[in-house]
Amino acid sequence: xxxxxxxxxxxxxxxxxxxxxxxxxxxxxxxxxxxxxxxxxxxxxxxxxxxxxxxxxxxxxxxxxxxxxxxxxxxxxxxxxxxxxxxxxxxxxxxxxxxxxxxxxxxxxxxxxxxxxxxxxxxxxxxxxxxxxxxxxxxxxxxxxxxxxxxxxxxxxxxxxxxxxxxxxxxxxxxxxxxxxxxxxxxxxxxxxxxxxxxxxxxxxxxxxxxxxxxxxxxxxxxxxxxxxxxxxxxxxxxxxxxxxxxxxxxxxxxxxxxxxxxxxxxxxxxxxxxxxxxxxxxxxxxxxxxxxxxxxxxxxxxxxxxxxxxxxxxxxxxxxxxxxxxxxxxxxxxxxxxxxxxx
Numbered sequence: 656x657x658x659x660x661x662x663x664x665x666x667x668x669x670x671x672x673x674x675x676x677x678x679x680x681x682x683x684x685x686x687x688x689x690x691x692x693x694x695x696x697x698x699x700x701x702x703x704x705x706x707x708x709x710x711x712x713x714x715x716x717x718x719x720x721x722x723x724x725x726x727x728x729x730x731x732x733x734x735x736x737x738x739x740x741x742x743x744x745x746x747x748x749x750x751x752x753x754x755x756x757x758x759x760x761x762x763x764x765x766x767x768x769x770x771x772x773x774x775x776x777x778x779x780x781x782x783x784x785x786x787x788x789x790x791x792x793x794x795x796x797x798x799x800x801x802x803x804x805x806x807x808x809x810x811x812x813x814x815x816x817x818x819x820x821x822x823x824x825x826x827x828x829x830x831x832x833x834x835x836x837x838x839x840x841x842x843x844x845x846x847x848x849x850x851x852x853x854x855x856x857x858x859x860x861x862x863x864x865x866x867x868x869x870x871x872x873x874x875x876x877x878x879x880x881x882x883x884x885x886x887x888x889x890x891x892x893x894x895x896x897x898x899x900x901x902x903x904x905x906x907x908x909x910x911x912x913x914x915x916x917x918x919x920x921x922x923x924x925x926x927x928x929x930x931x932x933x934x935x936x937x938x939x940x941x942x943x944x945x946x947x948x949x950x951x952x953x954x955x956x957x958x959x960x961x962x963x964x965x966x967x968x969x970x971x972x973x974x975x976x977x978x979x980x981x982x983x984x985x986x987x988x989x990x991x992x993x994x995x996x997x998x999x
Contacts, residue, residue, distance in 0.1 A: 665689025725751030885991030
């Protein structure tokens, strides 16, 4: 999830678990602990973009890291606040819980989280939330602001923290209900259109849990579509087919880069060519305004040629073309209105 969500959640959990011992200092420790796993983003300054993809959300997002670093943070905090009565067990639980909560929350996104590193490189993702969802975060954010400015003696502080967490948990159930509904719609549409996917997944479109991106894998290619929980049930989901084009990989390319990208993509990828440059398209990260543009390019596209600025090209268009009119149409699409405009 985004940093604002983690900071806000860390503050609310800090208030509930540690404020009696440390007052508002618990909010600071909570915010720091909630964001600590994302220190792996610093790897981008030292490694190639394809390696950075695998480093992010790997070891520092593992339960092993949460346990070891949580215990070390407990020792550090006990030493820093030696004048407070702080049982080591209380601090250990607080930090391990905060770090593990960060990891588990990140599994709700499509990126994939290495919970079992370094013992297994398997990535876990339940595709339940977009990486930034205002409806999930808003309660936590408001509560965190209130907790920062309200006096420590205020009796309603914990009510704000518990209330905000309750709203976010309720929203998670709402997203899960929507996902189950979209999965049923996808299954029915597959049957009606005689599509037999070996596997498929659904994941939220940007900033909400009511419009969903669907990707289905078959032997010959992939089918993608967008479907809202408010769409007319009489109309089946309309899929677009994308050829795998794996034969393009017989051309001279960096095999190490391709290997890393295949591992990161989880076998959901296609190869495309533009201006004699091959692109590795990862399908787990939707299409550039694919909810309104047919055959839209994939947002996560990596050039398989040296000399290009891969960092800028990865996810180069995830939010490209978003202006006032596009936002208006996006809200309409979430609401179930057909807004498809043109073919790329």
